[in-house]
Amino acid sequence: MTVKKGLLTTVAQKCNTLIQLKQLHAHILRCRINDTPYALAPLLSVAATSNDASFFSYASSIFRHLTHRNTFMHNTMIRGYLQARSPLLSVSCYLSMLQNGIAVNNYTFPPLVKACIALLPSSNVIGRLVHGHVVKFGFRDDPYVVSAFIEFYSVSREVENARVLFDKTTMKDVVLGTAMVDGYGKMGNVEKAREVFEQMPHRNSVSWSAMMAAYSRVSDFKEVLALFEEMQKEGTKPNESVLVTVLTACANLGALAQGMWVHSYAKRFQLDSNPIFATALVDMYSKCGCVEPALSVFQSIVDKDAGAWNAMISGVALNGDAEKSLELFCQMAASGTKPNETTFVAVLTACTHAKMIQQGLWLFEEMSSSYGVAPKMEHYACVVDLLSRAGMVEEAEKFMEKMGGLAASDANVWGALLNACRIHKNIHVGNRVWKKLLDMGIADCGTHVLTYNIYREAGWEAEAKKVRSRIEDIGMKKKPGCSIIEVDNEVEEFLAGDHSHPQAQEMYKLLDSILKMGILKHF
Secondary structure (H helix, E strand, O other): OOOOOOHHHHHHHOOHHHHHHHHHHHHHHHHOOOOOOHOOHHHHHHHHOOOOHHHHHHHHHHHHHOOOHHHHHHHHHHHHHHHOHHHHHHHHHHHHHOOOOHHHHHHHHHHHHHHHOOOOOOOHHHHHHHHHHHOOOOOOOOOHHHHHHHHHOOOOHHHHHHHHHHOOOOOOHHHHHHHHHHHHHHOOOOOHHHHHHOOHHHHHHHHHHHHHHHHOOOHHHHHHHHHHHHHHHHOOOEEEEEEHHHHHHHOOOOOOOHHHHHHHHHHHHOOOOOOHHHHHHHHHHHHHHHHHHHHHHHHHHOOOOOHHHHHHHHHHHOOOOOHHHHHHHHHHHOOOOOOOOOHHHHHHHHHHHHOOHHHHHHHHHHHOOOOOOOOHHHHHHHHHHHHOOOOOHHHHHHHHHHHOOOOOOHHHHHHHHHHHHOOOOOOHHHHHHHHHHHHOOOHHHHHHHHHHHHHHOOOOOOHHHHHHHHHHOOOOOOOOOEEEEEEOEEEEEEEEEOOOOOOHHHHHHHHHHHHOOOOOOOO
């Protein structure tokens, strides 16, 4: 009996349950289809790469019991093990190919290299050995194989090796260019990433996404929006990844009008049902102060994961509704979604701003005892901030000491406590914190200025002069303040003391006229 491979693939893809998949398998065996072991290849491919755990388990069982396996089957299982987050088994499957004399091809290596990436940083030896095999088997110029290795070396923080591969490849297509842009982007080198991006003869939505993500990683959100505008002018249709990155930029810049435009665009092209996109929308609306639209989007998400809950909990907390934040936290736990580290940072922050001391301390205890979430530095910092803002600076100091003190990398926590000492005029705790910062060698300009003010306001003139002298001797300069506004869908950024804006003189004249009119006296 002859059955076309394409037909078997189509039927396998329509299997929605494991029972249906098993029925198809039985049908293939019962009909004694020619070359039955190889006729199972389409069934194996669909089952192994379906992202369904029961399907994959069945595919693994079929593969193990086959006496005749070809290259396609091995490639399928390498990809399947990778998708099942078992990268070591992907490598083992590749070794099985070699041991049994099964020929490899250009489809073998991209998922295999990604398995090597998944094994980082514990071992990069396997990836290097696979690279040697690629050269040996003659696939060193395949763009998909090279792009996989560019990613491997970039993740290994060996971007120079990635660039050597890129430069040696004669056929630089959009796949290779995008991989190199992404590699530099992940290293935070946006200048090099942009250089490669601008030299690409052809760019697709994935290329634009990689470049925007690079700027987003270094928090240059204004450039993300500028690139998005340029992308639209070129006529490239944005994918969901691009839209998520743009929404993140809008959230951080407070660019509500542009964020709403992205939402409208996504609705028009039916992209708004994507849970990752919807979560980014919740975050954008929340950070722009629009809680009701954020709640509306949140409620429309069918399968809410921890990320969606966290975005909404953080959103209402950010807008001052601590009780709603805690209510959402209870709903999250009741829904069966397990709160994670980010969840507890959000609810502890909500308690801090609402000065709900006892509730915050109770949540801190519950996170490990009831939810199995081990506290990290961010959670300790939240508790210190909770106590400090309530004026309980001695208790905050004792809490830090109880936790074994905080390392030099946690200077921001000490800085928060120092700021609380100034607000609540506790010179003695402030003095001890300052000494700790000096001992750790992490006192920056901000903490110097803060300590100077604490001493001066307490009348400790001699100590204040010492701090002032340190600032002058080291030549510290405080970073200028920055404000961002959105006008006519354009984001404008202003730095304190900066006169570079093309309309700076007009704005200063307007401010002067307002001052002369005395309007600002009422503020």
